[in-house]
Amino acid sequence: xxxxxxxxxxxxxxxxxxxxxxxxxxxxxxxxxxxxxxxxxxxxxxxxxxxxxxxxxxxxxxxxxxxxxxxxxxxxxxxxxxxxxxxxxxxxxxxxxxxxxxxxxxxxxxxxxxxxxxxxxxxxxxxxxxxxxxxxxxxxxxxxxxxxxxxxxxxxxxxxxxxxxxxxxxxxxxxxxxxxxxxxxxxxxxxxxxxxxxxxxxxxxxxxxxxxxxxxxxxxxxxxxxxxxxxxxxxxxxxxxxxxxxxxxxxxxxxxxxxxxxxxxxxxxxxxxxxxxxxxxxxxxxxxxxxxxxxxxxxxxxxxxxxxxxxxxxx
Numbered sequence: 001x002x003x004x005x006x007x008x009x010x011x012x013x014x015x016x017x018x019x020x021x022x023x024x025x026x027x028x029x030x031x032x033x034x035x036x037x038x039x040x041x042x043x044x045x046x047x048x049x050x051x052x053x054x055x056x057x058x059x060x061x062x063x064x065x066x067x068x069x070x071x072x073x074x075x076x077x078x079x080x081x082x083x084x085x086x087x088x089x090x091x092x093x094x095x096x097x098x099x100x101x102x103x104x105x106x107x108x109x110x111x112x113x114x115x116x117x118x119x120x121x122x123x124x125x126x127x128x129x130x131x132x133x134x135x136x137x138x139x140x141x142x143x144x145x146x147x148x149x150x151x152x153x154x155x156x157x158x159x160x161x162x163x164x165x166x167x168x169x170x171x172x173x174x175x176x177x178x179x180x181x182x183x184x185x186x187x188x189x190x191x192x193x194x195x196x197x198x199x200x201x202x203x204x205x206x207x208x209x210x211x212x213x214x215x216x217x218x219x220x221x222x223x224x225x226x227x228x229x230x231x232x233x234x235x236x237x238x239x240x241x242x243x244x245x246x247x248x249x250x251x252x253x254x255x256x257x258x259x260x261x262x263x264x265x266x267x268x269x270x271x272x273x274x275x276x277x278x279x280x281x282x283x284x285x286x287x288x289x290x291x292x293x294x295x296x297x298x299x300x301x302x303x304x305x306x307x308x309x310x311x312x313x314x315x
Contacts, residue, residue: 022046022225023104025145027095028214029086032227042226043217056218056228056258059279060194068187068288075295076184077236077267081193081284084173084221084230086212087204092222093147095169101154101170105125107207117160119169133157135203147172147222164192167200173221175200184235192229218276230275233287235270236262241301242294243268247311251297254293254312255290270294 022042026032032039040051058260072152086092090100105121122135129135131286135157137150160169168176177200191291204210214220218228242248252259262269272289273284297307 004138005107008104023165023224024224025067025094025222026092026220026224027222028091029214029220032214032217039224042181043227043276046225047228047276049274053216054217057279057282058218058229059281060190060198061162061281062194064098064188064281065187065190065284065288067292068190068284070186071184071186071235071288071291072295075238076291077238078180079184079186079189079233080180080181081186081189082176082178083193083197085175085177085197085200085219086221087174088212089209090174094145094175094206094222094242096170098150103248104174105154105156105169107204107209111127115159116162117165119156119158122155122157129271133159141223142172155183160196170282172223173226180273181236185282186233186235186288191235194245194280226275228274229278229280229283230294231272231275231280231283233272235291237268237270237288237291237294237295237298238266239268239298240266245297245301247307251311252290253293254314255293256286259294306310 022276024039026035026039054175086137087104088094090104093101104206110191118131122130125133125135134234140150142148146264156169158169164179164181166178166180168178177193177197179189180191194306212220214227219230220227221230221299243261245251248259257271258273261267270287272287275283278286293310293312296311300307300310
């Protein structure tokens with residue numbers, strides 16, 4: 001772990017392995033400017049997209065998504081879409097003070113008047129509530145990078161009345177919106193995220209604490225792995241044959257998606273490989289189209305058929 005103390009702080013994150021890990025985090029938004037030679041190279045390498053003067057695309061019109069509500073339920077068992085945002089005038093959770101965290105929590109408490117749901121403080125959760133919300137003690141990585149300081153003070157979770165949305169406050173990022181579905185309906189999950197994210201954006205702008213946007217990077221937060229859109233789309237698939245196929249890694253690379261083993265032997269998590277360089281809808285479309293193709297390949301292999309003709313050309 002390396003720390004550089006100047007106007008801001010960035011630290012090495014874990015060992016740089018695992019989904020979404022880039023080996024470093026930023027102390028605040030100014031880090032991306034002061035240490036641009038460092039962060040720009042990491043962002044370009046991780047996301048496979050060159051930083052230019054062009055403003056990154058953004059598209060929250062969920063109606064532009066084609067499909068996503070028609071995945072074969074025999075294979076696609078559930079999905080999750082999440083998005084992270086950082087709030088202007090606050091250090092990132094890796095470097096913020098106790099007072100900043102408490103102010104951020106107080107700000108979100110005022111949001112209860114705008115959205116239908118309730119805010120729960122992690123320090124007040126019962127064991128049963130913690131289990132239901134999948135709240136775990138800070139990991140070794142969270143302890144190393146500083147986001148677990150004063151845990152669980154000023155950490156909170158907001159849940160919608162209908163259970164379609166959860167907003168985590170002051171955990172790894174200022175805000176993380178998560179929409180989970182047991183029917184793998186990505187279209188509805190994206191709709192939920194887009195509608196509520198835009199409501200939050202308006203709310204914070206009115207408070208003069210807008211979400212942090214950088215002209216060449218898009219939305220930024222503590223991890224360079226999330227710049228651009230901060231959007232993560234994942235689908236859990238039941239697969240028996242495809243994970244053992246010799247061309248799988250080549251297929252995933254061409255589809256610009258990743259696949260990891262989930263909690264059970266035949267269950268795999270398929271997700272977008274990057275968050276930067278494409279709009280929110282296009283990133284989601286990549287996952288939708290990729291999942292459909294993986295399912296088609298699995299069906300072919302079940303029938304002892306070849307999948308070579310289904311392998312896409314390099315995108």
